[in-house]
Amino acid sequence: MERLPSDVIIGIDLGTTNSCAALAVGDGQVKLIPYKGGEYTIPSIFAIDDKGHELIGQEAKRQWQLNPRNTLYATKRLIGRAPKDDVVESVQRSVQYRVHAGDLNDVALDCHGRSFHVPEVSAKILGKIRDVASDHLGIPVKRAVVTVPAYFTDRQRQAVKEAGTLVDLEVVRIINEPTAAALAYGIGKRLDQRVLVYDLGGGTFDVSIIEIRDRVFEVKATGGDIFLGGLDFDNAVIGYVLDDFRRKHGIDLSSDPVAMQRIKDLAERTKIDLSARTEAPFSIPFITMTAQGQPLNMDLRFDRTLLEALTHHLVDRSIEIMAGVMVDAGVGAADIDEVMLVGGQTRMPIIQDRLTRYFGRPPSKGVHPDEAVAIGAALYGWSLRETSDLRIQLLDVIPMAIGIEQAGGTMHVVFPRNASIPNARTIAATNAVDGQRELVVRIFQGDHGLTAQNELLGEFTFSGVRPCRAGEVRLEIAFEVNVEGILSMSARDLDTGRQMRTTVRVTSS
Incomplete structure (x- = not known):
């Protein structure tokens, strides 16, 4: 890589399940910042192991099954939240770590006998991303554009800025994830289009309708649900297999954290497999023991039809939100030039089928669903530098x-x-x-x-x-x-x- 100026601004997609970073290097060129083994995403996971070592990213994910109580994940859903919030109660039901009221009218998380405010956990993930970027680029990274769901409140945006401050990372600008994806799609193409960004990630859902006129990106309307994402599709699978096991064996596995973590991992893998295949086994050997000490296996088959039946209400909810945003923007299906898919959950065939039926044509494959947000953030970061050759006008809502x-x-x-x-x-x-x-x-x-x-x-x-x-x-x-x-x-x-x-x-x- 050519010699970089010292005032680089990287783009960070701080995701619910995975995070990603990129750097624009001029003339609209962007390089994703690689993590271990050539991967471009870093799991948004923080853990403390039995010896008291702090683990972040892949290291935290590797020991997740054996240490579920002290592994913090999906914490983005809790950032900037008041403890009485019903979302907090919902999260507590679906995670193995303990969530409780903090002393700042916020949420705190227990991990290995310590209590963390949510921005502290986000700060550790941001710090890891910054360190990986600094090592890769060979210069200290001190500034970033960080993305958030369009549906984040002021309080949640403040909490993300605070997370950066905790690790001496200057968050020079916060931009909305769908807007960042539109930048990745539109920069350098001299477009005059109205695009709809359907962004269904690991934890959050956003829809934005954006008019692109060359380098002017004007958001007409946005909406979403910060409690609708891939995790909820996983939880639908988890609920089904728990019920099936209870019916067959009379045993409730939901209070066994190690068994639950094994089920959670396989639920996510099965869901992903069923985007490419029509059926997949769901088998976990020695999931638990009978009262007599006999080992029990979990063994059933999943097919795509079953997955779609278990999650159709989630897909319906996303389409309802999208339709509401279109009403707010005063547009119909015929007024949208392109539908952009962002977020890993949009790989599910039924989502693409529903959108194809709704708009009368398939969604665009113009951006990479996992990388577009980080790329857009990096482009915007490049445009903010004094010596930049890229001028972008963002008009958001x-x-x-x-x-x-x-x-x-x-x-x-x-x-x-x-x-x-x-x-x-x-x-x-x-x-x-x-x-x-x-x-x-x-x-x-x-x-x-x-x-x-x-x-x-x-x-x-x-x-x-x-x-x-x-x-x-x-x-x-x-x-x-x-x-x-x-x-x-x-x-x-x-x-x-x-x-x-x-x-x-x-x-x-």
Whole structure:
């Protein structure tokens, strides 16, 4: 590889199950950064073994079956989440490690007698990717563009930035995964197209409709579900084989962590096999013992029809979300020039069949489903460098409304869903009671009319309000969402000129 400048910015696809990194080297050329054995993906797994050694990536995955309680995976689903969240409860049911409330109104994970906040685990994975990239490129890597699901909230985006800070990796920009994939598809082709990106990865699902005009990429609408991905297809298989074994032998394996890990591994492998074959065996010798000490095997056959029957509700859900995003963008099937498939789960034939039927033609094979996001992030990183020969204009949107709490707990929307970013709005405010000296604004994100059903992003306290009779103080609150979808606020007393500004910090209340 030619000599690289010291200010390189790599692109990182920080995935739920696997992560990937790439570097653009000018003129639209991108090189994926190889990991061990020529693989380009690093498993997003962190573990601590019996001797107390920290393991990341392939090393963590290798010992997963023997050490399931102390192997942390799929943690991206928990980043930036409040502990009371129903998603947290769902994750706990499907993983072998312990999930519990952290002390920052967040989620903590137990591993080998230690407790980790989710950004700490993401930081370890980011640190591993940075080290692999530094070793491969022969220069220290200090800056990256990191991708997130389009449907991530402000709070989740902040948590990813925090993860970078923990390992001294400057996250120069966060961009949405479908947008990054569109960059990988469109850069250098002088396109004038409207594309739909259907991104079904290991843990999350996103749909974005993006208009590409040469180097201008304008997102018209986005939507998704950060609890819909390949893991849920695996869990459907796991549930079926557990029920089958319980029926045949009267034994519930779900409380046996080693057996569950063996089943989980085979469920994923079988699902992948059934994309290329129509049937596959599901056999695990000596999965458990009878009460009399006789070994029992798990032995059944799976076919593609059965897999499709077990997961049709997941495919249906993705199509429903896609249809909703098309309504938001004001487009029909005939208005879409290309459908792009991103994420490993899109290799499942039934997904490609459903999309072919919906649009009347097969999806594009224009990008590699596992690599497009990292490639797009790398191209965007190249464009941010001062000496770059590549200028890209990204016009993205926020995935869910952002607003403030009104009396009675209703949501006053400041930025509606799919509002373009960057964006700024102001609203007028006043004192509610006589002599009030501070104004507390609670900010939420979500599309429900009641704030209790939405995600609390944080609280902003404007102190130093002049004590006056109720309704006499004239305040102006300004909200600004930057290109990364991260919110900052300021408030100004229109009569005194006093001003305060903050980036919304997640509350610990």
